Amino acid sequence: xxxxxxxxxxxSSSYLPGSAACPGCGATIAFxxxxxxxxxxxxxxxxACCSSIIQSPYPRSAFSAPVLxxxxxxxxxxxSGVYRAYKFQxxxxxxxxxxxxxxxxxxxxxxxxxxxxxxxxxxxxxxDNEAYMNTGIQRSGATPRGAVTKTTPTGKREMPKxxxxxxxxxxxxYVATASVGYPFDLANKLEKAKKxxxxxxxxxxxxxxxxxxxxxxxxxxxxxLAVDTYFWPLYEIENGKLRITIKPRRRPIKDFLAMQxxxxxxxxxxxxxxxxxxxxxxxxxxxxEGLERIF
Amino acid sequence: xxxxxxxxITGNHAAALAAKLARVxxxxxxxxxxxxxxxxxxxxxxxxxxxxxxxxxxESEHSAMAAxxxxxxxxxxxxxxxxxxxxxxxxxxxxxxxxxxxxxxxxVINRALGPPWNIHVDHQDSMSQRDTGWMQIYxxxxxxxxxxxxxxxxxxxxxxxxxxxMVCLDAFVLSHTFMPVNVPRQEDVDEFLPPFRPAWILDPSxxxxxxxxxxxxxxxxxxxxSIDLSMKKALEVIEDVAEEFHEKFGRxxxxxxxxxxxxxxxxxxxxxxxxxxxxxxxxxxxxxxxISVGLLKLRSFRPFPHRDIKESLQxxxxxxxxxxxxxxxSGGPIGTEVRSSLYDVSGAPPVVxxxxxxxxxxxxxxxxxxxxxDAVGRIAAGRVxxxxxxxxxxxxxxxxxxxxxxxx
Amino acid sequence: xxxxxxxxxxxxxxxxxxxxxxxxxRVERPVINESKCIKCWLCWLYCPEEVISEGENGFPVIDxxxxxxxGVCADVCPAKAIEMVREYG
Numbered sequence: 001x002x003x004x005x006x007x008x009x010x011x012s013s014s015y016l017p018g019s020a021a022c023p024g025c026g027a028t029i030a031f032x033x034x035x036x037x038x039x040x041x042x043x044x045x046x047x048a049c050c051s052s053i054i055q056s057p058y059p060r061s062a063f064s065a066p067v068l069x070x071x072x073x074x075x076x077x078x079x080s081g082v083y084r085a086y087k088f089q090x091x092x093x094x095x096x097x098x099x100x101x102x103x104x105x106x107x108x109x110x111x112x113x114x115x116x117x118x119x120x121x122x123x124x125x126x127x128d129n130e131a132y133m134n135t136g137i138q139r140s141g142a143t144p145r146g147a148v149t150k151t152t153p154t155g156k157r158e159m160p161k162x163x164x165x166x167x168x169x170x171x172x173x174y175v176a177t178a179s180v181g182y183p184f185d186l187a188n189k190l191e192k193a194k195k196x197x198x199x200x201x202x203x204x205x206x207x208x209x210x211x212x213x214x215x216x217x218x219x220x221x222x223x224x225l226a227v228d229t230y231f232w233p234l235y236e237i238e239n240g241k242l243r244i245t246i247k248p249r250r251r252p253i254k255d256f257l258a259m260q261x262x263x264x265x266x267x268x269x270x271x272x273x274x275x276x277x278x279x280x281x282x283x284x285x286x287x288x289e290g291l292e293r294i295f
Numbered sequence: 296x297x298x299x300x301x302x303x304i305t306g307n308h309a310a311a312l313a314a315k316l317a318r319v320x321x322x323x324x325x326x327x328x329x330x331x332x333x334x335x336x337x338x339x340x341x342x343x344x345x346x347x348x349x350x351x352x353x354e355s356e357h358s359a360m361a362a363x364x365x366x367x368x369x370x371x372x373x374x375x376x377x378x379x380x381x382x383x384x385x386x387x388x389x390x391x392x393x394x395x396x397x398x399x400x401x402x403v404i405n406r407a408l409g410p411p412w413n414i415h416v417d418h419q420d421s422m423s424q425r426d427t428g429w430m431q432i433y434x435x436x437x438x439x440x441x442x443x444x445x446x447x448x449x450x451x452x453x454x455x456x457x458x459x460x461m462v463c464l465d466a467f468v469l470s471h472t473f474m475p476v477n478v479p480r481q482e483d484v485d486e487f488l489p490p491f492r493p494a495w496i497l498d499p500s501x502x503x504x505x506x507x508x509x510x511x512x513x514x515x516x517x518x519x520x521s522i523d524l525s526m527k528k529a530l531e532v533i534e535d536v537a538e539e540f541h542e543k544f545g546r547x548x549x550x551x552x553x554x555x556x557x558x559x560x561x562x563x564x565x566x567x568x569x570x571x572x573x574x575x576x577x578x579x580x581x582x583x584x585x586i587s588v589g590l591l592k593l594r595s596f597r598p599f600p601h602r603d604i605k606e607s608l609q610x611x612x613x614x615x616x617x618x619x620x621x622x623x624x625s626g627g628p629i630g631t632e633v634r635s636s637l638y639d640v641s642g643a644p645p646v647v648x649x650x651x652x653x654x655x656x657x658x659x660x661x662x663x664x665x666x667x668x669d670a671v672g673r674i675a676a677g678r679v680x681x682x683x684x685x686x687x688x689x690x691x692x693x694x695x696x697x698x699x700x701x702x703x
Numbered sequence: 704x705x706x707x708x709x710x711x712x713x714x715x716x717x718x719x720x721x722x723x724x725x726x727x728x729r730v731e732r733p734v735i736n737e738s739k740c741i742k743c744w745l746c747w748l749y750c751p752e753e754v755i756s757e758g759e760n761g762f763p764v765i766d767x768x769x770x771x772x773x774g775v776c777a778d779v780c781p782a783k784a785i786e787m788v789r790e791y792g
Contacts, residue, residue, distance in 0.1 A: 219751070
C-alpha cells in the first residue's frame with residue numbers, strides 16, 4: 001500500500017506559493033509532502049524556526065492549515081495541550097508539531113521528551129537542516145561533525161545527537177527517519193504514522209542551500225545523496241522493531257561532502273574517519289534489524 | 296467534603312475545588328512545594344470521576360503553562376497551579392499566555408525565591424511577574440481562594456478582557472491551613488459561570504495562523520495597547536462580577552480593594568494577602584486605643600486600581616504600606632505604585648513603605664502595629680527619609696537599615 | 704466606561720503570495736520543453752514553491768508569478784525537459 005505520485009497528485013497540501021522561504025528550501029519540500037499526506041484535518045504547532053518566518057508576516061499566512069506559533073522550547077508541550085483539548089471535546093484532529101532541529105534536539109528536547117513519555121497522541125515532525133538556520137546558521141546539537149557554521153567557523157568538533165534513537169528510547173510506537181530526496185518513503189511513513197495511536201516521531205533531512213553552501217537547484221539531489229552515502233540512513237522503528245526502509249548501493253561519502261561548502265575544512269583523514277563512523281552506524285542498524293524489539 | 300455545605304479545608308483544597316466547580320477541561324500539573332496538594336487533589340478528583348477533565352502530568356512548569364495555552368487555543372477552559380521557582384521558570388510563557396489572550400486560570404501559592412531554598416511565604420514570585428499581562432488577585436482566606444477563582448474565570452473570559460489570571464495565596468498560611476469554607480454547589484456555579492467562548496480558535500474548518508511575525512508598522516504596538524486596555528476594563532468587570540457573586544452566593548470579599556473601617560480614618564494601613572487579616576486585627580486593637588486608623592486591603596494588584604487608590608487615600612494624614620516583596624533599590628511594588636498613583640493628587644498623604652515578612656519571616660498584628668506606630672512617628676517628626684524601610688531584620692542588620700546615613 | 708474594547712490579536716489568514724509576487728526574486732526562469740516531457744510529474748513533486756500544476760494541454764505549467772527560479776525542477780527532471788533561462792532586465 002505504497003503511495004504513488006498519482007495518489008499524491010490527488011491530494012492538496014497546506015502550502016501556498018509565494019512564501020518567504022529561500023529559493024530551493026528543503027523545508028518547504030518537506031512541508032508540501034507532509035501536509036499533503038496529513039490532510040486538511042490537521043493543526044500544526046510551530047516553535048521558533050525557519051517555518052515561523054516562511055509563513056510570511058502578519059496578516060497573511062503561507063500555510064492554509066491552522067497554525068499555532070509558539071515559544072521555542074515548548075512546541076511539544078503546547079501540542080500536548082491542543083491534543084488534550086480536542087480529546088476532551090471528542091474531536092478527532094491530527095495534532096502535529098512541525099519543528100526545526102534546534103527546537104527539537106536542543107531547547108525543545110525537554111518538552112519533546114515529556115510528551116513522548118506521556119504518550120501524547122501527536123505526530124512530532126522535525127525537519128532537520130542541521131543548524132539554527134533561521135537565526136543565520138549557528139550550530140545545533142544536530143549539526144554534523146566538521147560542518148562550518150557561524151559558531152563553528154573552523155568546523156564542529158562534536159558528533160550530532162542521534163535524536164531518532166533518543167526518541168525511540170522512550171518506547172514510543174513509531175519513529176522514522178526520512179529525507180526530501182526520497183519523498184515516497186517520507187509519504188509512506190507519514191501515512192503509516194497517521195494511523196497509529198500514541199506518540200509518533202519523524203525526522204526529515206532538509207538540505208538548506210544557504211546554510212550548507214550549495215547551488216540552490218541541488219536540494220533534492222543532496223537529500224538523495226545523503227541517503228545513498230549512508231550519511232542519513234532511512235529506517236523506521238515500529239513498536240520497537242527496526243527496519244531499514246531504503247538500502248541503496250552505497251556511494252562514497254566524499255561525493256556528498258564535496259557538494260557542500262560547509263565541509264570545506266574537512267581533511268582527508270577526517271573524511272576517512274567519517275566514512276568509518278558511517279559504516280559502523282550502518283552495521284549497527286543492520287544488527288538492530290535482526291532483533292524483535294530494540295526499545 | 297460536601298458541596299453546598301461548610302467544610303474545614305485547606306487553601307489548596309479550596310483551589311482544587313474551584314477548578315472542579317469551574318468545569319475546567321484541561322489541567323496541567325507539575326508539583327512544587329507548597330502547591331503540590333492542589334494538583335494531588337485534582338488528580339484524585341479526576342481519577343475518582345468527581346471531576347471531568349484531561350490531566351496532563353507535564354515535565355516542567357514551563358511546559359505546564361505551554362500546555363494550558365495550547366489547550367485554550369483549541370477552545371478549552373484550563374487551570375494550573377505553581378509557586379516560586381515554578382512561576383519564574385514559566386515566565387517566558389506567562390508573557391505568551393497574555394499575548395495569546397488565553398484566559399488561563401492559575402493558583403499561585405506565594406513562596407520565596409532562591410537561592411537559598413525557602414519554602415515559606417513572600418510575594419517576590421508573583422510580584423516579579425507583574426509585567427506579564429496577567430491579572431493578579433491576592434486573597435486572605437480559603438473561602439476567598441475558592442470564591443475568587445470562580446469569579447476570575449468570569450472576569451478573564453469576559454469578551455472585553457480575555458486575559459489570564461493568577462489568584463495568589465500565601466504559602467502554608469493559607470495553602471496548608473484548615474479554615475471553614477462554604478463550598479458552592481455545582482448547579483449554582485453553572486448558573487453563575489457560562490461556558491468559555493474564546494476570542495480565537497484553532498479549527499481546521501477555518502484555518503488561521505496565530506502569532507507569526509508582526510512587523511513594526513503593523514499592529515504589534517496595538518496588540519500591546521489592547522492588553523493594557525482590557526486590563527483596565529477588567530477593573531470594571533471585577534466590580535460587576537463581585538456584585539453578581541454577592542447576590543448569588545451571599546459573600547462579598549471586595550472588588551479590586553476592600554475597605555475596613557476607612558470612612559473616618561485619618562491613617563490608612565495598606566497591604567494585601569494574609570497580612571491584611573493581621574492588619575484588620577491591628578486596626579481593631581488600635582481603634583480601641585482611640586487611634587483613627589483603617590485598612591485598605593489591596594486585592595487586585597493587576598489591574599492596578601488607580602482610581603480606588605486615589606479616591607480612598609486623598610486627604611488622609613498618612614498611609615502605611617506593608618510590602619512582602621522588594622524591587623531592589625526601588626522599593627516595595629505596592630508602595631511604589633501607590634506613591635506613583637498619588638503623585639498628582641492634591642492633598643496626597645505621605646506614604647511610608649515597609650518591606651517585611653520575606654522568606655516567611657512571621658508577621659503578626661503586633662508587627663503591623665509596630666510598623667504603623669513607627670510610620671506615624673516618622674510622619675509627625677518629618678523623619679520619612681527613605682522611600683522604603685525594611686522591618687524586622689535581625690538586630691545587627693536592622694541597626695544598619697535604620698542608620699540615617701544609609702539613604703539612597 | 705463607555706468605550707469600545709477591541710481585542711487586537713496576531714491572527715493571520717492563509718493567502719497565496721503571502722510574501723508578495725515572489726516571482727520577482729528570480730534570476731533564472733524554468734522553461735519546459737513539451738516535446739521532451741514525459742509527464743512523470745517529478746517536477747511538481749519536488750518544486751519547493753508548489754507552483755507547478757497541470758496545464759490545459761496535460762503538460763506541467765509553472766506559475767511564474769511565484770516561481771523563485773531555484774532550478775530544482777530542472778535538476779530533477781529525468782528527461783532533461785526543463786531548461787533554466789536567464790531573466791533579463
